[in-house]
Amino acid sequence: MLNLLVDQKNAQQLAQQLAQLATQALIEEVRLTPKPGLVDQRNSGAHSDLTLELMEHSAHSLTDTFYAIAKASYDYPADASLRAEIGHLGRIGETAMLEATGGINTHRGAIWALGLIVSAAAMHKGQSKSLYQLTHTAAALARIDDPRQKQQFSKGKHASMRYRIPGAREQAQQGFPHVVQLGLPQLRQSRRNGASETHARVDALLAVMATLTDTCVLSRGGLAALDTIHHGAREVLAAGGMACARGQQRFTQLDRDAMQLFVSPGGAADLLSATLLLDWLAPEPTTNPN
Numbered sequence: 001m002l003n004l005l006v007d008q009k010n011a012q013q014l015a016q017q018l019a020q021l022a023t024q025a026l027i028e029e030v031r032l033t034p035k036p037g038l039v040d041q042r043n044s045g046a047h048s049d050l051t052l053e054l055m056e057h058s059a060h061s062l063t064d065t066f067y068a069i070a071k072a073s074y075d076y077p078a079d080a081s082l083r084a085e086i087g088h089l090g091r092i093g094e095t096a097m098l099e100a101t102g103g104i105n106t107h108r109g110a111i112w113a114l115g116l117i118v119s120a121a122a123m124h125k126g127q128s129k130s131l132y133q134l135t136h137t138a139a140a141l142a143r144i145d146d147p148r149q150k151q152q153f154s155k156g157k158h159a160s161m162r163y164r165i166p167g168a169r170e171q172a173q174q175g176f177p178h179v180v181q182l183g184l185p186q187l188r189q190s191r192r193n194g195a196s197e198t199h200a201r202v203d204a205l206l207a208v209m210a211t212l213t214d215t216c217v218l219s220r221g222g223l224a225a226l227d228t229i230h231h232g233a234r235e236v237l238a239a240g241g242m243a244c245a246r247g248q249q250r251f252t253q254l255d256r257d258a259m260q261l262f263v264s265p266g267g268a269a270d271l272l273s274a275t276l277l278l279d280w281l282a283p284e285p286t287t288n289p290n
């Protein structure tokens with residue numbers, strides 16, 4: 001699949017492939033189990049209105065949006081006109097998601113993060129395998145003002161202003177530092193250490209959670225809850241991660257804390273999807289045995 005992507009010259013085929021990969025990243029994120037406070041295969045975490053089935057249905061409803069974003073971005077520069085178009089398509093995607101879920105927000109933050117990465121990959125015609133090039137291009141697009149963006153209330157914006165912390169917008173504008181510097185390196189390090197793919201992915205989620213100013217957690221639980229989540233995630237990793245018994249014991253505590261505080265690290269989950277997508281688009285260079 002990856003070789004095909006690199007050789008791809010046709011806008012339509014590339015768009016199809018990117019849309020499938022983005023959808024797959026969402027599906028694999030939600031199926032990953034266990035995740036603290038989040039929807040997974042065990043339960044709905046700290047969500048009374050979300051289920052695994054609804055999240056998967058939502059993910060599939062977004063394939064057309066990712067396709068349209070890739071098609072519009074193919075071989076284009078990150079300029080004001082593309083920003084306006086991608087903003088427009090992103091909002092159509094949000095509407096499609098709400099129609100598919102009966103008005104429930106399942107993937108708003110994910111449309112933003114994955115939409116920008118899909119756009120960047122298509123701008124480079126699927127030919128860039130460089131993590132930095134892809135995230136720099138996505139960031140350049142995110143930094144351009146969207147002329148058609150309405151000034152409306154959002155819980156994320158409110159939390160960002162109230163606590164004076166960066167949220168989803170800034171994470172993208174800075175080139176996804178929690179993915180590039182934390183999630184992806186942890187995913188690959190855990191694999192190298194011999195962890196199973198599931199454990200490596202949970203470790204990657206925890207590496208993001210350990211410092212992310214997640215407006216989902218802040219909106220519901222405030223700074224004290226965010227501190228508990230940060231501390232808990234760090235402790236699991238410090239105990240050796242999910243591949244070892246002590247890490248798993250500490251994880252159980254974090255899982256209980258998230259449920260008791262009734263918080264869900266949705267922003268970290270979105271960035272795990274972004275980590276998976278970038279892992280596929282910009283695979284780790286294999287060392288030459290010679």
Ligand SMILES: CC(C)(COP(=O)(O)OP(=O)(O)OC[C@H]1O[C@@H](n2cnc3c(N)ncnc32)[C@H](O)[C@@H]1O)[C@@H](O)C(=O)NCCC(=O)NCCS
Binds near residue numbers: 108154157166214267
């Ligand atoms: C920037 C977005 C995410 C709005 O974010 P805002 O902070 O206003 O808050 P909102 O509460 O609606 O959504 C935030 C969501 O982001 C995720 N999130 C929360 N904290 C973080 C964080 N620190 N880092 C990354 N993601 C986070 C969570 O899933 C959360 O639910 C986005 O929906 C938007 O502006 N869309 C407009 C359409 C657009 O321009 N699309 C272009 C690309 S597709």
Ligand SMILES: Nc1ncnc2c1ncn2[C@@H]1O[C@H](COP(=O)(O)OP(=O)(O)OP(=O)(O)O)[C@@H](O)[C@H]1O
Binds near residue numbers: 029037039109267
């Ligand atoms: N597995 C997951 N479980 C829960 N949320 C997830 C998961 N994966 C991604 N998310 C992200 O978490 C966000 C959920 O949003 P949030 O928790 O703010 O829900 P809400 O309905 O807007 O708020 P609230 O439930 O507090 O009223 C979505 O935008 C989505 O992108």
